[in-house]
Every structure is written in structure tokens, then in C-alpha cells.
Amino acid sequence: ASQVQAIKCFLSKCWSLNISTKEYAYLKGTVLFNPDVPGLQCVKYIQGLQWGTQQILSEHARMTHQGP
Numbered sequence: 061a062s063q064v065q066a067i068k069c070f071l072s073k074c075w076s077l078n079i080s081t082k083e084y085a086y087l088k089g090t091v092l093f094n095p096d097v098p099g100l101q102c103v104k105y106i107q108g109l110q111w112g113t114q115q116i117l118s119e120h121a122r123m124t125h126q127g128p
Contacts, residue, residue: 070091074087080124082120083117083120083121083124086113086114086116086117086120087117089109089110089113089117090110090113090114090117093106093109093110093113094106094110095107095110
């Protein structure tokens with residue numbers, strides 16, 4: 061129950077930031093591709109997915125929100 065509440069809180073914060081659907085998807089990927097989850101068998105692969113997602117999010121944010 062507390063995990064569901066944490067997810068709802070996270071979603072509420074995301075919506076209040078008025079992020080785009082792309083930004084939301086990249087953030088979701090960064091959270092879901094967590095190499096620190098106990099018992100994972102493909103940690104390096106998951107690390108790569110998370111790193112790639114973070115790089116895409118960073119590039120998107122830079123291109124979308126750069127100043128004048």
C-alpha cells in the first residue's frame with residue numbers, strides 16, 4: 061500500500077511540473093531501469109538502459125528548455 065501511495069505522489073509531482081509526455085516517458089524509464097534492485101541477473105544491461113534513458117532525457121531537456 062505504501063508503494064502505491066509513493067507512486068501516486070510521484071505522478072502527482074510530475075503532473076504539477078507540466079512535463080511533456082516525452083519527458084514523462086524518459087523519467088519513467090530512468091526509474092524503471094533500476095540496476096539496484098536485488099536479485100537482478102542482468103545488472104550491466106539494466107545499467108546501460110538506465111544510462112541511455114538518462115542521456116536521452118538530458119538531451120531532450122537541453123534542446124527543449126534552453127534559454128534565449
